[in-house]
Each structure stands twice: as structure tokens, then as C-alpha cells.
Amino acid sequence: MKQQLLDTVSINYDPRVELIGAASYFHAQGWMLGTAGNLSAKMPDGSFWITGSGKSKGKLSQEDFVRVYPDGSIQAPLEESVKPSAETSIHSSIYELFADAQACYHVHSVDANLVSNFIKGDEIPLPPLEMIKGLGIWEENPNCVMPLFDNHLKVPQIASDIKTRFLAQKPQIPALLIRNHGVTVWANSLETARNYIEITEFVFRYMVAARKAGI
Ligand SMILES: CSC[C@@H](O)[C@@H](O)C(=O)COP(=O)(O)O
């Protein structure tokens, strides 16, 4: 009986309403302006719902999402014309790399774009702020870095760079930054992914302000 109930709950699970709420909140913060960014959430069968490509992220509806299956096949609920996000390959790579990931969020902010140019290398040292604990690092004065990837017109190239690097070495934190583009986070729940976006954006804002203040 209990198992039956659990099965029914998982069959009826639909993360789209929560994804729409997150997108509209990020849009209000200026992190998902126009068509920028994409959000996805995993389903119990291993597929994931992802925002359709080119949709205005401040006014999404349930029909603006596409369901992507592990074999790459897709299902657009009502409108066949809805295509999955151009950055779906990045979301797929994250779900392949991190079995616990239930959600993957990607946004574009001015501060993230500025910070991505602070350094030429492939990782950015993060300031040892209390907020870093919110990314799962419980250390005094943490020595934490955020992986930084080059932006490419061909998104599968970015996805492949992420896979290659993270297969060789897992990142310290569940976040990565694409240069002149934006941050991507992943988490074991939609709520935590939303928190990670807020925390990384706080850290970027601090870094820009600190540089301006000469700290
Ligand atoms: C301002 S749109 C930029 C896009 O190229 C991309 O980076 C993005 O985040 C949104 O693409 P989308 O295909 O709508 O998911």
C-alpha cells in the first residue's frame, strides 16, 4: 500500500511549477533577463524537464518545457515546436557526472560576467566568506576555488570540457562558471539549487564590490 502510494506520488511528480517560480524570481533579480539562462529538474525515471530554447524566462508556462530522456529522445507536451534549451548538453553532462543531482540551474548575471574576467586560468579563488558554507564547505577560512570554463559557440564543446575536467577531478563546490557567460549549479533538490544560485551570485557581487573598494 505504502509502495503504491510512493509510486503514485512519483508518477505524478511534476517540477515545472517550481521551475517557473524559480525562473521568475531569478528574472526579477536580473539574472534571467530576456531569454537568458535555463533550468532543469530530474524525474524518477532518469529523464529531466528543461526550459525550452529561446523562451522568455520571466514568463514561462508549463508548455515552455521539454522532457529529455536518457537516450536523448525528447517530448514536448503540447507544442511540437518547443525545442530543448541550447545548453541541454551541459545539463545532461551534470546529471551523468553527479548521480545525486536532482536539479541544474544556469543563469547570466553582470557580476558573474565581470568576475569571470578577473583571472586568466581555469579556476577562480573565492573569498573566505561565511556564505561559502552554504555551498557545503564547512571550514575555517576555506581555500575554495570555482572551476572556470571557456565559452564556446558550440555548446557541446563546453559540455565535453566540463566532463573531461570533472571526470579527472571532482570540483570542491557544486558550481561552475563559464567565462563571459554565467554560472551553473547543481543540487539534490530544487530548493537547494535555488539557494546555490543565490549564494554564488552573492559571492560574485562581493568580489566585484571588493575589487572596486580595492580590498
Ligand atoms: C540571451 S540567450 C543566451 C543563450 O545563448 C544561452 O546562453 C542561454 O542561457 C539560454 O539559451 P536557451 O536555449 O534559451 O536555454
Ligand SMILES: [Zn+2]
Ligand atoms: Zn547561458
